[in-house]
Amino acid sequence: xxxxxxxxxxxxxxxxxxxxxxxxxxxxxxxxxxxxxxxxxxxxxxxxxxxxxxxxxxxxxxxxxxxxxxxxxxxxxxxxxxxxxxxxxxxxxxxxxxxxxxxxxxxxxxxxxxxxxxxxxxxxxxxxxxxxxxxxxxxxxxxxxxxxxxxxxxxxxxxxxxxxxxxxxxxxxxxxxxxxxxxxxxxxxxxxxxxxxxxxxxxxxxxxxxxxxxxxxxxxxxxxxxxxxxxxxxxxxxxxxxxxxxxxxxxxxxxxxxxxxxxxxxxxxxxxxxxxxxxxxxxxxxxxxxxxxxxxxxxxxxxxxxxxxxxxxxxxxxxxxxxxxxxxxxxxxxxxxxxxxxxxxxxxxxxxxxxxxxxxxxxxxxxxxxxxxxxxxxxxxxxxxxxxxxxxxxxxxxxxxxxxxxxxxxxxxxxxxxxxxxxxxxxxxxxxx
Amino acid sequence: xxxxxxxxxxxxxxxxxxxxxxxxxxxxxxxxxxxxxxxxxxxxxxxxxxxxxxxxxxxxxxxxxxxxxxxxxxxxxxxxxxxxxxxxxxxxxxxxxxxxxxxxxxxxxxxxxxxxxxxxxxxxxxxxxxxxxxxxxxxxxxxxxxxxxxxxxxxxxxxxxxxxxxxxxxxxxxxxxxxxxxxxxxxxxxxxxxxxxxxxxxxxxxxxxxxxxxxxxxxxxxxxxxxxxxxxxxxxxxxxxxxxxxxxxxxxxxxxxxxxxxxxxxxxxxxxxxxxxxxxxxxxxxxxxxxxxxxxxxxxxxxxxxxxxxxxxxxxxxxxxxxxxxxxxxxxxxxxxxxxxxxxxxxxxxxxxxxxxxxxxxxxxxxxxxxxxxxxxxxxxxxxxxxxxxxxxxxxxxxxxxxxxxxxxxxxxxxxxxxxxxxxxxxxxxxxx
Numbered sequence: 009x010x011x012x013x014x015x016x017x018x019x020x021x022x023x024x025x026x027x028x029x030x031x032x033x034x035x036x037x038x039x040x041x042x043x044x045x046x047x048x049x050x051x052x053x054x055x056x057x058x059x060x061x062x063x064x065x066x067x068x069x070x071x072x073x074x075x076x077x078x079x080x081x082x083x084x085x086x087x088x089x090x091x092x093x094x095x096x097x098x099x100x101x102x103x104x105x106x107x108x109x110x111x112x113x114x115x116x117x118x119x120x121x122x123x124x125x126x127x128x129x130x131x132x133x134x135x136x137x138x139x140x141x142x143x144x145x146x147x148x149x150x151x152x153x154x155x156x157x158x159x160x161x162x163x164x165x166x167x168x169x170x171x172x173x174x175x176x177x178x179x180x181x182x183x184x185x186x187x188x189x190x191x192x193x194x195x196x197x198x199x200x201x202x203x204x205x206x207x208x209x210x211x212x213x214x215x216x217x218x219x220x221x222x223x224x225x226x227x228x229x230x231x232x233x234x235x236x237x238x239x240x241x242x243x244x245x246x247x248x249x250x251x252x253x254x255x256x257x258x259x260x261x262x263x264x265x266x267x268x269x270x271x272x273x274x275x276x277x278x279x280x281x282x283x284x285x286x287x288x289x290x291x292x293x294x295x296x297x298x299x300x301x302x303x304x305x306x307x308x309x310x311x312x313x314x315x316x317x318x319x320x321x322x323x324x325x326x327x328x329x330x331x332x333x334x335x336x337x338x339x340x341x342x343x344x345x346x347x348x349x350x351x352x353x354x355x356x357x358x359x360x361x362x363x364x365x366x367x368x369x370x371x372x373x374x375x376x377x378x379x380x381x382x383x384x385x386x387x388x389x390x391x392x393x394x395x396x397x398x399x400x401x402x403x404x405x406x407x408x409x410x411x412x413x414x415x416x417x418x419x420x421x422x423x424x425x426x427x428x429x430x431x432x433x434x435x436x437x438x439x440x441x
Numbered sequence: 442x443x444x445x446x447x448x449x450x451x452x453x454x455x456x457x458x459x460x461x462x463x464x465x466x467x468x469x470x471x472x473x474x475x476x477x478x479x480x481x482x483x484x485x486x487x488x489x490x491x492x493x494x495x496x497x498x499x500x501x502x503x504x505x506x507x508x509x510x511x512x513x514x515x516x517x518x519x520x521x522x523x524x525x526x527x528x529x530x531x532x533x534x535x536x537x538x539x540x541x542x543x544x545x546x547x548x549x550x551x552x553x554x555x556x557x558x559x560x561x562x563x564x565x566x567x568x569x570x571x572x573x574x575x576x577x578x579x580x581x582x583x584x585x586x587x588x589x590x591x592x593x594x595x596x597x598x599x600x601x602x603x604x605x606x607x608x609x610x611x612x613x614x615x616x617x618x619x620x621x622x623x624x625x626x627x628x629x630x631x632x633x634x635x636x637x638x639x640x641x642x643x644x645x646x647x648x649x650x651x652x653x654x655x656x657x658x659x660x661x662x663x664x665x666x667x668x669x670x671x672x673x674x675x676x677x678x679x680x681x682x683x684x685x686x687x688x689x690x691x692x693x694x695x696x697x698x699x700x701x702x703x704x705x706x707x708x709x710x711x712x713x714x715x716x717x718x719x720x721x722x723x724x725x726x727x728x729x730x731x732x733x734x735x736x737x738x739x740x741x742x743x744x745x746x747x748x749x750x751x752x753x754x755x756x757x758x759x760x761x762x763x764x765x766x767x768x769x770x771x772x773x774x775x776x777x778x779x780x781x782x783x784x785x786x787x788x789x790x791x792x793x794x795x796x797x798x799x800x801x802x803x804x805x806x807x808x809x810x811x812x813x814x815x816x817x818x819x820x821x822x823x824x825x826x827x828x829x830x831x832x833x834x835x836x837x838x839x840x841x842x843x844x845x846x847x848x849x850x851x852x853x854x855x856x857x858x859x860x861x862x863x864x865x866x867x868x869x870x871x872x873x874x
Contacts, residue, residue, distance in 0.1 A: 180449060
């Protein structure tokens with residue numbers, strides 16, 4: 009094998025790796041022959057010098073080959089999946105999954121935990137007493153066959169190289185690279201066995217991707233990589249200028265998902281769910297074109313069938329479903345601090361990154377990978393961009409377990425809100441379908 | 442302190458660090474709060490995005506502040522030092538040091554070990570039975586006062602941060618950065634206490650610096666950094682297109698140094714020694730201008746006083762000096778393999794990097810830091826660039842302890858030689874004084 013130093017040097021100097029070289033490098037990393045400090049130097053060189061499409065494909069293959077691959081062919085169905093690039097208040101999966109499953113599609117997803125200022129679906133689902141997120145491959149496939157939906161934590165024996173790489177990228181400022189992002193996501197999706205995946209690429213302050221151009225670039229790359237490896241990848245771009253919906257925090261978001269399944273969800277969340285749901289139903293094996301798919305998605309949300317599927321899903325994964333009818337069954341932290349507006353006008357902005365960091369400060373997310381999570385804490389945004397506001401009106405509430413953390417988070421939320429004296433239009437959430 | 446990830450990200454995105462930030466980063470690295478994998482990611486970002494002069498100065502200061510600093514003021518003399526950027530067959534220090542000391546200057550040098558394809562003076566000196574390279578600060582200063590010359594290994598309590606950084610750079614392809622090189626070298630020189638240093642910047646295939654422009658860039662930067670920290674830094678550029686002199690390997694190079702001190706040295710080595718010696722004598726406190734300094738240097742080499750100083754120096758550092766009169770007292774590996782020319786013409790090139798690697802292959806250098814060295818092995822180049830050659834004529838001899846390694850090295854040396862059918866001029870060694 010080429011020596012690690014020579015491989016790092018090649019990328020540093022703008023050269024291109026062969027597929028064999030990259031595969032050997034990742035294998036040597038997993039075998040302990042390439043040290044973390046060598047991999048992180050390579051990651052930085054790759055971020056700054058870029059990876060070609062061939063290199064991105066080779067890296068995807070190398071990550072995939074580091075572990076097992078779920079075989080979903082026994083189901084005899086196309087399994088659809090959804091991936092969000094990470095947002096604040098993003099409880100989409102908990103609504104979308106039951107919606108498409110209740111329409112007859114099969115929705116199977118391996119999901120991640122939150123890190124940084126963005127939450128993770130697995131952490132949110134673990135707010136529900138009894139809910140199991142750690143499933144064997146057999147249970148995953150079996151549940152998909154019976155219920156049409158399964159959402160489980162990423163299994164450690166799938167793409168272990170990506171797990172290690174991701175942990176390293178997170179602490180070495182090497183996350184924001186389109187090729188590294190594409191290889192990481194697509195390798196995970198390939199390992200998970202889905203036939204099609206729709207990406208929800210978040211754009212804006214609260215996201216990795218600050219501009220549409222950047223988001224489109226990564227979406228295009230993931231589509232290209234997926235296509236060449238036999239998985240259909242589509243993408244929609246949604247705004248992460250402000251958090252999605254009103255709730256940020258694990259139990260709070262589960263409760264907002266239930267409200268949405270009951271037809272009382274915030275409009276931005278509903279819009280994103282319907283846009284993704286339409287795509288997933290089209291990409292499934294139901295034989296529907298977009299107009300029918302959209303009508304079916306709307307109907308499933310309106311007529312309670314998505315809610316019924318949610319109940320079935322939570323129950324089959326061991327969760328206590330009493331919170332569906334009685335929200336008080338999910339504990340929410342008792343110290344509530346209200347944040348009030350100090351001036352009159354219109355809400356101009358709610359910095360999603362700051363809101364996400366406030367939630368982490370409260371204990372809703374992790375500062376370090378080994379931190380535990382307080383599912384009961386979070387933030388409820390009462391007003392969103394474009395809403396008129398009066399002095400003294402409540403902008404948001406913070407729910408804290410420790411008062412001092414609550415006060416700190418409240419200050420952050422206050423700072424996250426911008427109020428304009430002149431009228432502001434509500435912000436569209438769908439940027440590009 | 443700014444978080445390590447934020448610091449890495451700032452450099453990754455082309456930003457500039459404050460002196461306080463860089464100092465904190467290096468301190469946190471030494472305290473174990475910044476991991477090796479984070480430092481290597483920063484090093485790669487710094488290599489690719491560059492460091493400003495202020496950042497280079499701040500890094501130099503941070504490295505210097507990580508350890509002790511030798512105080513040479515009790516000597517009441519200007520101490521001069523020399524630094525080579527690393528070459529093949531570079532035994533200059535062993536001739537130059539005694540030469541300037543015999544002329545009345547004080548020559549004090551902390552020297553490194555070889556790594557990669559280039560040798561280190563300390564390894565070469567350790568070919569001499571009994572010679573001590575590990576000296577206390579008191580011994581170093583005391584010997585300088587008595588003998589006017591001391592060459593010791595880099596003490597572990599001087600610039601420990603540079604030692605750790607250098608080890609990391611070596612295995613992460615982050616050596617070749619002018620600011621990182623400048624901060625590393627100048628911080629070491631400041632810690633060593635010299636008043637002036639002359640750099641021998643090697644240029645060409647066998648060096649880090651492939652072009653004059655690159656070499657001049659790093660020389661200019663080191664002069665600027667030195668100037669702002671109160672040390673005079675000058676530089677000459679010498680060719681490393683082919684190895685310096687004829688001998689490559691530890692004991693072989695010591696013997697060639699002795700030959701040179703006896704007035705029978707190879708012309709390229711003598712030229713480099715005289716050029717550096719002239720500069721060092723001018724920068725010393727003898728009050729000489731360049732013409733007098735050059736005359737004194739030539740005289741010291743011609744009249745045996747440099748050789749006498751060499752004998753005194755080796756003896757005072759504990760070395761057995763019998764090899765000075767009897768070369769056989771330094772063991773040279775007994776398996777000699779001659780490499781013969783296969784065609785007629787003129788020597789067009791001797792790839793110094795390949796010769797250096799052949800020497801490492803024989804055991805004269807280290808593949809890894811923990812490797813031990815075989816002082817007896819090496820290569821003697823009989824012909825150099827511009828020499829006419831006949832088929833069957835001996836180009837070089839390899840001296841090996843293990844025959845298989847010798848054969849491999851012989852093949853490499855054969856490949857390192859290029860023979861031209863048309864006349865080739867000898868290569869100048871002094872590129873820019």
